[in-house]
Amino acid sequence: MAEQISLSAEVPLELGGKRLDQILADLFPEYSRSRIKTWILDDMVQINGEIKNIPKEKLFGEEQVVISATIEPQREYEAQNIALNIVYEDDDILVINKPAGLVVHPGAGNADGTVLNALLHHCPEIANVPRAGIVHRLDKDTTGLMVVAKTIPAQTRLVANLQARYNFTREYEAICTGTMTAGGMIDKPIGRHATKRTHMDVTITGKPAVTHFRVAEKFRSHTRLRLRLETGRTHQIRVHMSYLTHPLVGDQSYNGRPRPPKKATPELFECLQKFRRQALHAVMLTIEHPITGEMMTWHAPIPDDMQYLTEVLRADTALHGREDY
Template identity: 80%
Template sequence: MSEQISLQAEVPLELGGKRLDQILAQLFPDYSRSRIKTWILDDKVTINGEILNVPREKLLGGELVSIETELEAAREYEAQEITLNIVYEDDDILVINKPADLVVHPGAGNPSGTVLNALLHHCPEIASVPRAGIVHRLDKDTTGLMVVAKTIQAQTHLVKNLQKRENFTREYEAICNGTMTAGGVIEQPIGRHSTKRTHMAVQVMGKPAVTHYRVAEKFRAHTRLRLRLETGRTHQIRVHMAHLNHPLVGDQLYGGRPRPPKNATPELFQMLRDFKRQALHAVRLQIAHPITGEIMRWEAPIPDDMVKLTETLREDSQANQEIEY
């Protein structure tokens, strides 16, 4: 499936002296710089009717620029009828509340049954948008809010805001091991683990990663947190919390094994043993709408398993407080 693209414009005189790729990025802001550069190199751009395939070539101003190309789906995936919990939808974007045990994008070991497959069934035209409009991801067992772009234009603007860290706020609720005394900011670069292929880790040569966190509630040996991502690295919150020696409850990849406190109630002991996913939920999403610019906010209720875990932790704290007295 492909979408035909036909763009024309006259280069304003005030842009004279700038490079071709810079000019096109300003004239056609609905498309990313990397996409525009590819079109130039692939002979899809003409200046006054002549092909110009040198991105760094400078123009004088006043030229007629044309782009004739098509957007191909990066890869054909199967459309599957998978239920999505859609909390908002319009012509440009889609916001879903992802459940646990649902992979976002097909990959090794998960060729189908993903959010992407579900999006192709729900909105077939999204096939012409790279990655079916997915601009940020949640791990398989992380629940909560995700925004998806339904058009190239929406995707371009969402990705720009995400990269610039503007008008794109993601907040999470989590429960970690250990009692934290105060909130703070974690600024530690993240990269692929040196020996474990499926793991990420704090690495000196990794990509910059910033996580803000605050304490929402303290228990005897656990803490409920609210976190805000400033960057969006793979497994960022999980890696950063493990780096602080406070791995998330249930996060078997990063050391979140059961750690019941002394004299834990039987209910808490059982709950911690049976909690098989990281206790992490994308609770709040705020963006500027990629087309209208309107500031939009959504919140997703805390999932039942995390609600039950929180209640059991409170009951354990209360029971042991009564014993002390």
């Protein structure tokens, strides 16, 4: 069902001389500038009782603004009763711990059975929020924390903070191949792969991408890492680690094939052979609440498959000592 929006305000004198779309963005910051521009173009904005549909038209100040808009629901997706592991929820946001194998948004090859379909069942009114409130995504086989906005104002502010890298922190745990000696930062642009259209790649024509990482634990021929995203490009951690020649264990797309060390225990050999997803988990999320302004942090326990892999790697390392490092 479409949502009716009614807004009104007086233009302050200090905003006089600015464009109409800029003024409305200042007056109503809970709505994105692109949405406001659409309302102007669609004759939904009145200034002193007269419809104004030119975004760049300038105002003097002290005009009366009235917006009578309709927000149409997004494309009709089916609400499906899919269980969500909800870590936190209030009137404005919810935070979930996504399992492996669950796609976030419908797309080619995944028409339904996604987080979005589950959100529509859990919270039907979220249909009025663009992308059903999804602010950021996790790959299908990446586990961990995601925040979802339940209202348009909450989504607008979360997206703005995410884009500005302001009070929006995501930390991941991963296990990569090879022994890394120290942490660091990867600052390499990421774009679409030249020949593999479903893959991403480090390329000078890509968008800026920055990943920070530190060594959490070293094994004979693998490393457990903690990583923090400064940007949020598609497959960013997976691409950056592959670029460093330390692809994530189990990453079928970015060269994370099984690489047991010499004299690997049977348990480790089997575990690596059967680990069929990237060993990557969104373990911590910190945000500024988009409505209250409160700083909030959540942690998600390491999933069973990564815990078991870690235990087997520790046992193998303890058995062989440092001689094979």
